Amino acid sequence: MDERDHRLGDDWFDEPGDDARRAAPPPAPGQADMRRASAAATGEPHRSPASGDGRRPPATVGGRRLVPAGSVLVAGLLGLVLALFLNAASIQRTARAMPFGAQRTLAVAAMRPVAALSHLLLIDRPSNAALAMLGRGTPPEESGSGLHDLGAPGKVTTAMRTPTVGRPLRIWVGGDSMAQNTGAQVVQYAEQTGVMRATLDYHISTGLSRPDYFDWPRRLAYVSRVLRPDVAVAFFGANDAQAVELDGRVLGSETTAWDALYAQRVGQAMDTLRRNGATRVYWVGLPIMGSKAFSRTVRVLNTIYRREAAGRPGVVYVDTWSMFATPSGRFSAYLRDSHGDLQLMRQADGIHLTLAGASRLGWAIVARIRRDYHVAAGATGS
């Protein structure tokens, strides 16, 4: 049997003459087209709808009218432009949320007249109304210092109580995408103690650099004032090494002015979380990263976190750098777990933690909380 017979007669799902094959659904239009393309490879004539082989191709395929590129361009551009006006407000928000740079400048400049015209002609009304109805119509916030006047401070205390089943320790875990897996593990391990109740509050692609994209200062004020956790665990920084805008000036992320502003924001976030009764804030530093350049940036951020935490009673800096480095201090996606086995701890991006990595960090954080609050050990992590 030669190779072609082979292919025709030997279907790895079916025996030849299989009833299931006979019962198989008819090929979709595209399948038939593909068969023609396949046939061409073996020397048979091939004429697909868009083939420009000189002979006049069919005007329809499967009843669908084939159209010239110009019509596609008209329909496509009309669709995109109309959609641009219909969704002008939210696209403008997206443009403003882009990292500072030429692309953002261009996008914001392009969207300004579109959004104005859309608003003037009331074209943006349906989108805004629908988004508002779904609770997603937050008005765009102009970027400022990212520092809010929080009013009179509440109670700041470092007096720690031993939690009980009747009066469990309330833990809030929040941050950017780094908090997603780690936070979930903190919540799981905390709740396994039976005397801790934890909530996870992460927002992907956010950080303290861009309150115009996601207003963490306001969110943290809400957490402190309304949720009033006993313990806060904060894990920020993966998206923070980007330029910020202050009073109309763009500050690059590798400048002393940026460092000072970012330190102010970190400090205020710590103060905010502490101001209404939280006895401990655990500020989780960033681990070593796969990229050497990003690792250098992370060192700068960690220095800021460590320094700001050191000056505030009740704020604990959790060092993760060494936890996710090899014994020789280098990055490796695989690290030894508590049993000595090598485990994949980092995701393919070299930034985020896998579940195994998050389990290690989550367990370490909860162990620290248990020690500080005198809670007996529970389940084990990797």
Added chain:
Amino acid sequence: MLFPTITFAIFFVAVFIASWLLMPRSRAWKVFIVLAGCVFYGWWDVRAVALLGVVAVANWGFARAIAGTRGGRARRATLVGALAFDLGLLGVFKYFDFFVVSATNVFRGVGLHLTPPLLDLALPVGISFLTFRIITYVVDVERGTLEPASLLDVAVYVAFFPYLLAGPIARASEFLPQLREPRDPRRIDASRAYFLIFAGLVKKMLIADYVATHLVTGVFTTPGRYSSLETLIAIYGYAVQIYCDFSAYSDMAIGLSLLLGFELPDNFRAPYTARDVRDFWRRWHMTLSSWIRDYLYIPLGGNRKGVGRTYVNLMVAMLLAGLWHGAAWTFVFWGGLHGAGLCYDHWRAARRRQRGEPDLRGGFWPVARQRFLTFQFVAFAWVFFPTRPDFASPLAILSRLFTAWGGVGSNLTLAVVLVIALGIAIQYVPERAAALAQVRFSRLAPALQGVGLALGFFVLNVLGPQGPAAFLYFRF
């Protein structure tokens, strides 16, 4: 560059215009489309573009060497060299650390403590798809079913951006013939393209991301916090998520290619309506399953070497298909489950045929039962797919099914259940209905089509997530 972003929309409009303007000048068009692929692929990491170049040049050279070699043995030897190169590249990036770590852990178990060198290389997005695509080129040239192509054509085949990141695995024999003549700018199957692109966007943005965010991710990362019912629904939810995520990418890739005048093979056909595991693999990731059949299972001997060997070949093919998805034993186990399912279906069908009965019973209730049971098998097998690369997490999820009954759980909302049900129900929409809608849409004036597209984008913007999430299959 992600498909559902404004950046990609701008990129594609520019490419669309330039592509059709350059189409009459074949050489200029090919150079342009290769450059467009490099921009698209290099958007993440510009260094990854070098990989495309290396793969294109090397396989162009291998194919020419094969075609210029007389004698079956020499051709075979050159093909082995090509396969060693392509699979070696994939192995270095994707499997080296995994196998070294696995061996180290085994040695540690017997008291031998090693500290192996690891490469810690960043995995180029879509490298598994790229490898399987290019293998079809050199193998088909060796088989004599395909003529060797010019370097520029091979480069276009390697760097054609719609399928670059996550398939479909368009074979060289399906794609290269389309480069022989310029595409006809007067005959674009735009209506089908629009429907595929919108079907993809809806599946990805309104179903997959919603189900992931509102239930599945939580249950699959911390099953201990969820009730048994929530866990059960999340398992079905993940089945819906992975289908709506992966098929969405394929749909969009096929639709975008159509707008550029190229046809790519279909990749999914209502897989959760399958009546047994064999049927599932005729409907799920069809370009992978047919690749496995033609480039692995049949060369292994297929079903021509006896019943026992057929089962062995099925298992080997599916174990390797599992490993193709990811460097972890959980993926291999998942492949093994499907291999076992295929073996069982073959055995059962053979027995029924011996009794003179069809492979599967017909009739409404038998078919409904077959579909229900096949979906259960597939959905529960997926549990081994997404989680950490050990067996603790999937087992924790499965054990949660038995340990937390008594309450519904606060995360199970009506909306989540309805969206999961929708993700299954859309597979029962008759193909004829979708085809009819495409025919009707194709007969509208371009301006009306534009209004329709705008309304589609409006709905996606209002109901979709605020930021795009990466597609699950990118990591493969």
